[in-house]
Amino acid sequence: MYPVPALARQLETEWASELAAHFGRSVDDVLQQVRPWFDFPGGQLRTELMDGSIVQFEWAFQIASEAKRAIAVFTEHCGHHVYPHHEAKVYRDGLLVYAQAVQPFAAADGFAAR
Numbered sequence: 001m002y003p004v005p006a007l008a009r010q011l012e013t014e015w016a017s018e019l020a021a022h023f024g025r026s027v028d029d030v031l032q033q034v035r036p037w038f039d040f041p042g043g044q045l046r047t048e049l050m051d052g053s054i055v056q057f058e059w060a061f062q063i064a065s066e067a068k069r070a071i072a073v074f075t076e077h078c079g080h081h082v083y084p085h086h087e088a089k090v091y092r093d094g095l096l097v098y099a100q101a102v103q104p105f106a107a108a109d110g111f112a113a114r
Contacts, residue, residue, distance in 0.1 A: 004079040011080040015072050018063045040076035043093045047073060050087035062090050064098050071098070 012019060016030045023030070023037060045060040059076035064085055071088055073081045090098040 008080045011072060011074075011082065015063065015065075018065055018072070019074075022061070022063055040074070044091075045073065046091040046094075047071060047083060048089045048091075049083055055081070055083070062098065064088075064090070064100070066100075 012030065016027045019025075019030045020027045023039075025037065029035065029037075039061075040059040041061055042059060044056060044058060045062060046054060046056045047062065048054050055073070057073060057075045057078060060073055060078075062071055062073045064071045066085070069085050071083045071085050071090065073083070075081075085100045087102055088098070088100050089096060
């Protein structure tokens with residue numbers, strides 16, 4: 001298998017429970033080879049990262065996971081990608097759809113840094 005489809009399949013496996021919740025399907029459904037319900041909406045998906053980097057795709061959707069501290073972007077034609085969620089913002093057709101809540105830094109003694 002070529003690298004892009006192989007890595008896409010790997011991310012689909014690693015994010016199977018989140019994909020199942022996103023599509024309202026079972027994890028077993030997500031892991032099947034044929035998935036006509038796996039929909040990539042049209043429009044522009046833009047992700048802004050904490051360092052000022054920007055990634056933008058057409059025919060894509062995102063899933064943010066606070067537990068994984070990551071945003072996965074699933075595209076129809078350009079593979080799937082994972083980015084850190086720290087201070088990230090995601091826009092769908094120019095509208096903010098996700099902004100990671102920045103937590104104040106806690107010192108080792110449990111008190112917020114001053």
